[in-house]
Amino acid sequence: MPTFVYMTRCDGCGQCVDICPSDIMHIDKSLRRAYNIEPSMCWECYSCVKACPHHAIDVRGYADFAPLGHSVRVHRDEEKGVIAWRIKFRNGKKDMDLLAPITTKPWGTAIPQLSNAAAPGKDMVNSQLLFNEPKYVRMDTGGLNTLESNGLSLKEGVYY
Amino acid sequence: MGHKTIIEDNIDILVAGAGLGGTGAAFEARYWGKNKKIVIAEKANIDRSGAVAQGLYAINCYMGTRFGENKPEDHVRYARIDLMGMVREDLAFDMARHVDSAVHQFEEWGLPIMRNEKTGAYLREGRWQIMIHGESYKPIVAEAAKKSADKVYNRVCVTHLLMDESKENRVAGAVGFNVRTGNYHVFKAKTVICGAGGASNIFKPRSVGEGSGRVWYAPWSSGSAYGLMIGAGAKMTQMENRIVLARFKDGYGPVGAYFLHLKTYTQNAYGEEYESKWFPDLQKMVGKEYLDPEVSHSTHRPIPTCLRNHAIISEVNAGRGPIYMVTMEAFQDPHLEEIGWHNFLGMTVGQAVLWAATDVNPKYENPELTTSEPYVMGSHATGCGAWVSGPEDISPPEYFWGYNRMTTVEGLFGCGDAAGGTPHAFSSGSFTEGRLAAKAACKYIDDGKAEGIRVSETQIQRRKEDIYKPLETYRVYSNEVVAGTVNPNFINPRQGLDRLQKLMDEYCGGFGVNYMTNDKLLNIGLKKMAILGEDLDKVAASDIHELLRAWELKHRFLTSEAVFQHTLFRKETRWPGYYYRGDAMKLDDQNWHVLTVSRRDPKTGEYTMEKAPLYHLVGDLEDKDLAKLKAEGHH
Numbered sequence: 001m002p003t004f005v006y007m008t009r010c011d012g013c014g015q016c017v018d019i020c021p022s023d024i025m026h027i028d029k030s031l032r033r034a035y036n037i038e039p040s041m042c043w044e045c046y047s048c049v050k051a052c053p054h055h056a057i058d059v060r061g062y063a064d065f066a067p068l069g070h071s072v073r074v075h076r077d078e079e080k081g082v083i084a085w086r087i088k089f090r091n092g093k094k095d096m097d098l099l100a101p102i103t104t105k106p107w108g109t110a111i112p113q114l115s116n117a118a119a120p121g122k123d124m125v126n127s128q129l130l131f132n133e134p135k136y137v138r139m140d141t142g143g144l145n146t147l148e149s150n151g152l153s154l155k156e157g158v159y160y
Numbered sequence: 161m162g163h164k165t166i167i168e169d170n171i172d173i174l175v176a177g178a179g180l181g182g183t184g185a186a187f188e189a190r191y192w193g194k195n196k197k198i199v200i201a202e203k204a205n206i207d208r209s210g211a212v213a214q215g216l217y218a219i220n221c222y223m224g225t226r227f228g229e230n231k232p233e234d235h236v237r238y239a240r241i242d243l244m245g246m247v248r249e250d251l252a253f254d255m256a257r258h259v260d261s262a263v264h265q266f267e268e269w270g271l272p273i274m275r276n277e278k279t280g281a282y283l284r285e286g287r288w289q290i291m292i293h294g295e296s297y298k299p300i301v302a303e304a305a306k307k308s309a310d311k312v313y314n315r316v317c318v319t320h321l322l323m324d325e326s327k328e329n330r331v332a333g334a335v336g337f338n339v340r341t342g343n344y345h346v347f348k349a350k351t352v353i354c355g356a357g358g359a360s361n362i363f364k365p366r367s368v369g370e371g372s373g374r375v376w377y378a379p380w381s382s383g384s385a386y387g388l389m390i391g392a393g394a395k396m397t398q399m400e401n402r403i404v405l406a407r408f409k410d411g412y413g414p415v416g417a418y419f420l421h422l423k424t425y426t427q428n429a430y431g432e433e434y435e436s437k438w439f440p441d442l443q444k445m446v447g448k449e450y451l452d453p454e455v456s457h458s459t460h461r462p463i464p465t466c467l468r469n470h471a472i473i474s475e476v477n478a479g480r481g482p483i484y485m486v487t488m489e490a491f492q493d494p495h496l497e498e499i500g501w502h503n504f505l506g507m508t509v510g511q512a513v514l515w516a517a518t519d520v521n522p523k524y525e526n527p528e529l530t531t532s533e534p535y536v537m538g539s540h541a542t543g544c545g546a547w548v549s550g551p552e553d554i555s556p557p558e559y560f561w562g563y564n565r566m567t568t569v570e571g572l573f574g575c576g577d578a579a580g581g582t583p584h585a586f587s588s589g590s591f592t593e594g595r596l597a598a599k600a601a602c603k604y605i606d607d608g609k610a611e612g613i614r615v616s617e618t619q620i621q622r623r624k625e626d627i628y629k630p631l632e633t634y635r636v637y638s639n640e641v642v643a644g645t646v647n648p649n650f651i652n653p654r655q656g657l658d659r660l661q662k663l664m665d666e667y668c669g670g671f672g673v674n675y676m677t678n679d680k681l682l683n684i685g686l687k688k689m690a691i692l693g694e695d696l697d698k699v700a701a702s703d704i705h706e707l708l709r710a711w712e713l714k715h716r717f718l719t720s721e722a723v724f725q726h727t728l729f730r731k732e733t734r735w736p737g738y739y740y741r742g743d744a745m746k747l748d749d750q751n752w753h754v755l756t757v758s759r760r761d762p763k764t765g766e767y768t769m770e771k772a773p774l775y776h777l778v779g780d781l782e783d784k785d786l787a788k789l790k791a792e793g794h795h
Contacts, residue, residue: 002370002373002510018205019205019207019208020204020208021204021205021208021209021210021213021378021380022204022373022378022379022380023204023339023380023708026705037705038705039373040369040370040371040372040373041373041379041380042370042373042379043213043214043373043374043375043378043379043510044373044509044510044513045208045213045214045378045509046214046509047208047213047214059513061510061513061514061516061517062367062369062370062371062373062410062510063369063370063371064367064368064369064370064371065367065371065410066371066410066513066514066517066518067517067518068517069517070513070516070517071516072509072512072513072516074505074509076295078296083295083505085505085512087501087512087516089516089519089521090516090517090518090519091519093519093521094516094519094521096501098498098501098502098505100293100295100502100505100506101272101293102272102293102295102296103270103271103272103296103300104267104270104271104272105270107270108303110269110270111269111270111300111303111304111307112304112307113307114187114188114190114191114307114308115190115194115308117191119194120191120192125192125603128254128551128553130188130261130592130595130596131188131191131192131595132261132265133258133261134261136260136261136264136265137225137226137257137258137260137261137264138225138260139226139264140226144257144258145225145231145232145253145257146257146553146554147253147553147554147777150231150232152233152253152777152778153777154250154554154556154775154776154777155775155776155777156556156773156774157753157773157774157776158245158749158774159449159776160778160779160780
């Protein structure tokens with residue numbers, strides 16, 4: 001099945017259950033450990049694999065087209081802001097380590113609390129502008145594009 | 161059955177489904193509605209929900225006006241050419257003029273956007289695409305939504321919208337159930353912004369068994385955007401405009417970065433260029449206005465995606481498959497090779513898993529491509545969705561009824577896959593549409609349009625019975641048989657989904673029939689759909705998880721029915737390569753240069769279809785291209 005859980009590593013914490021977008025990681029009631037209850041609804045999105053604090057979850061490619069003997073492992077670190085991958089081929093001829101950033105800011109610190117932002121004035125409310133506009137459209141003082149500003153008009157029919 | 165009823169009252173803005181569109185809506189709503197009550201209901205966990213749950217390696221919709229790159233109307237032109245003319249250009253222009261402000265905020269929030277070291281501008285993958293390290297794209301925007309929302313209900317699957325009983329055709333909130341506790345949730349709201357998803361898994365997938373999870377669009381995209389809104393009687397548009405993707409075989413890994421950034425290209429099994437030889441016949445089908453390879457070559461006007469699909473399908477049918485992606489040249493450069501792999505790890509890990517499993521090293525072997533089963537959605541390169549109002553400073557009268565992105569049901573707004581006629585929005589454009597809908601929803605409330613909403617206890621109780629009926633059906637009938645899944649009184653959600661997929665494939669133009677259908681097939685299909693609809697009243701769920709699948713199936717069913725109706729209505733072949741009407745194999749601008757609009761009467765289930773006019777705001781060629789063509793002697 002696409003994701004599976006190693007018996008000896010899972011402690012039943014439920015992080016995977018909490019994050020799975022497809023609701024297919026469930027806790028087995030007698031073993032008190034997680035497992036994939038519906039492999040045909042697994043996207044191999046790795047959300048649960050990344051969330052598992054014990055690296056207890058792995059992926060075995062879809063049985064109907066992926067042969068056994070491969071490995072794609074991952075470690076995601078929010079504090080360091082990076083994700084590390086290791087890809088191993090079935091034939092052992094390729095073994096790759098790949099590293100990528102996942103954020104440029106300390107986690108969650110750079111997002112504004114809009115309830116604290118200055119309230120929009122009436123002009124702003126009645127305009128076509130959104131929060132932070134027009135500034136953020138071009139990061140300068142220019143206005144928002146309109147049909148008028150761009151010399152456009154709507155014409156009905158097949159050809160313009 | 162002991163399911164508690166939990167009522168959340170006095171909500172101003174309910175966001176139903178929080179992928180990129182819904183998170184944009186929740187975030188922005190706080191700015192325009194400082195004291196408004198904003199609530200999110202999401203069937204998964206908003207940190208990893210929707211189509212971007214897994215991450216993205218590119219933002220596919222960014223104008224770059226800041227760097228002097230494109231104007232909004234350039235993107236409108238591009239989207240219209242790609243969709244063979246069928247775009248709501250007012251909505252497309254509106255999205256494009258705002259989208260950059262969303263992207264600039266993402267960067268500020270910590271999303272790593274790659275830069276072109278020479279120019280300092282964002283690193284372009286193609287004209288509209290910028291490259292990002294987007295593994296955490298969704299958790300980052302979810303953080304923004306959480307900061308704005310009063311409450312986030314994760315793991316609540318919204319099944320129905322509530323309707324006002326004091327005023328016809330006005331929304332009053334939504335209901336659903338918690339997929340963990342089983343509790344019944346009632347959200348009484350002045351407005352609802354539908355940010356739910358498009359539909360994967362309604363057509364039979366090419367893969368069987370486990371592999372049917374490796375769909376191109378996420379398997380949890382259950383067409384709930386359409387199921388919810390169609391169920392409430394909202395008008396829908398362009399539901400026939402399903403999309404077929406040319407992707408790496410089986411893994412459906414993305415090809416955008418390969419084509420645009422790595423400059424890989426395709427060839428047939430015998431190493432030949434195959435595309436151009438199909439163009440003369442194709443030009444006879446669609447007309448020179450839609451396919452002119454000479455002009456495209458000379459001006460870089462894009463060849464519509466569906467037509468390129470047509471060439472692949474035709475070449476394979478002619479016995480010269482498979483089609484290969486030629487990677488062996490680009491992958492000799494170690495930097496490009498690394499990008500090729502990162503591209504998968506950032507958004508389609510399953511493709512990396514597959515190549516590792518099959519020892520496909522694109523440096524020494526060109527991987528196979530295939531055309532996928534069809535998908536119905538409204539944010540990637542197609543525009544299925546609700547018929548929504550445009551902005552007041554752009555839209556003509558037929559496209560405008562007071563509030564931007566409001567559907568034909570008062571107080572119900574759509575964004576992302578839910579808003580129709582706005583293809584090529586992708587992640588950033590969907591987020592932007594959510595923001596636009598949120599501002600308009602606040603205005604709708606402030607204008608007093610949501611006064612006096614009444615929801616009776618009867619409506620709430622009736623929906624509760626509807627929701628839990630599959631559990632009741634299972635309880636009553638399962639013990640009539642010894643064991644197993646075969647029962648004469650019900651079908652389970654998997655069995656229902658299998659029937660739906662087979663029906664859609666065979667009668668509505670799936671891969672199994674080479675994307676071909678006609679009026680006769682569609683009418684047979686509709687008859688079978690009606691009976692499937694009856695059987696879905698008897699769908700049974702053995703537990704709460706299966707209840708989730710039962711309601712996803714019902715949403716997929718409502719979506720599929722609309723696809724059938726729209727496909728039957730549009731009597732032409734507008735998008736060869738996406739589907740073919742065998743009884744009308746040509747593009748027909750005389751009769752069908754229109755948008756299709758449907759409404760399903762929620763009381764009778766009857767469909768009415770109409771045509772809506774198309775307005776264009778920009779020509780097919782940019783001024784500089786027109787000048788170039790004139791100089792070269794074209795007309």
